[in-house]
Amino acid sequence: MPFLPTIAVTTGEPAGVGPEICLQLADPACAQRFRARLVLLADRSLLAARAAALGRSVALRDWDPAQPAQAGVLDVLHQPLAAVADPGRLDPGNSPYVLALLDRALAGCRSGEFAAMVTAPVHKGVINDAGIAFTGHTEYLAERTDTPRVVMMLAGGGLRVALVTTHLPLKDVPAAITPRALAETLRILHHEMGRKYGIAQPRILVAGLNPHAGEGGYLGREEIDVIIPVLDHLRAEDGMSLLGPLPADTMFSPPVLARGDCVLAMYHDQGLTAL
Known part of the structure; x- marks a missing residue:
């Protein structure tokens, strides 16, 4: 048997x-x-x-x-x-x-x-x-399980979508997206994509937080102050393949999804509505 x-x-x-x-x-x-x-x-x-x-x-x-x-x-x-x-x-x-x-x-x-x-x-x-x-x-x-940083990822319909924040009121999301939280989440996601899916160098599509990924700071500065510096650091120090921050309204279109193995959304509904 x-x-x-x-x-x-x-x-x-x-x-x-x-x-x-x-x-x-x-x-x-x-x-x-x-x-x-x-x-x-x-x-x-x-x-x-x-x-x-x-x-x-x-x-x-x-x-x-x-x-x-x-x-x-x-x-x-x-x-x-x-x-x-x-x-x-x-x-x-x-x-x-x-x-x-x-x-x-x-x-x-x-x-x-x-x-x-x-x-x-x-x-x-x-x-x-x-x-x-x-x-x-x-x-x-x-x-x-005394897990200090947990990453929720859902998979289905050809998509793999992970989240930086999970069950939070929307008003609390920006403060929760800290450089440490984002970097730890990306490192866990990168590691587990290799361990669970056999993709040693996953291409991760990273959403911005604000509409149009902040529009150069005119629609919010989280991309400039937090997200972009973290992505640059992880590309340089860890060799990660990270595309973003991307505007979430167009990130889930087939041409963009074809460029990645998984998606990292900043908050619950941003990623899971599409999935």
Whole structure:
């Protein structure tokens, strides 16, 4: 039997779409598509109830790494709900359950039990309503692993888009784009493009912050004061292939994208709306 990595799948907000999405993994075609063992982290009774509500017959079994994978059967690492979960009805009482799924998956990744984790959607607002400060999966996992600088990158549709800042109010973005933050992000992105995608000298397209990349300072000075000096330094000292800062409104056109292997956007919606 070929080695298959084991991936932990957290089922997310129990009142949301996560459990239903994860139940679709019972399709036997998924085993061929993903070439991995998938383990759902969820309350087993929750999954059974959602399957029944959808009129689907889904086989669930308790996760046992000694058992071989079985087509059409979902392995479930049971984590008990903290409160009753009704579809579409958010309850802050289940916020500890949502975070417990992440903590268990993370513990398994750190111990080697799991090769990776995939997360179904959570609801940030209801977690905060429970009195738990939470801005997103990225920041939560960074805090739990004592990671001083985390870089979010999303890939799909032929695009790879990384971000300098993640879940911040727009008014706070300019102050967060410091020379140190930008340089550290670019170094991490450059390194991981080689490690994860085999591109040893990636061509990185870097967005400006302001419209028209600042228009020579007339529409903002972040490009002149921060972004351009950092790019010049990394080109000279690290030999990075960096194109920019580029106006974000035209950066995602096919002729420009053809000149790079990935994109670095300055803030969340600047990059992810296009992706």
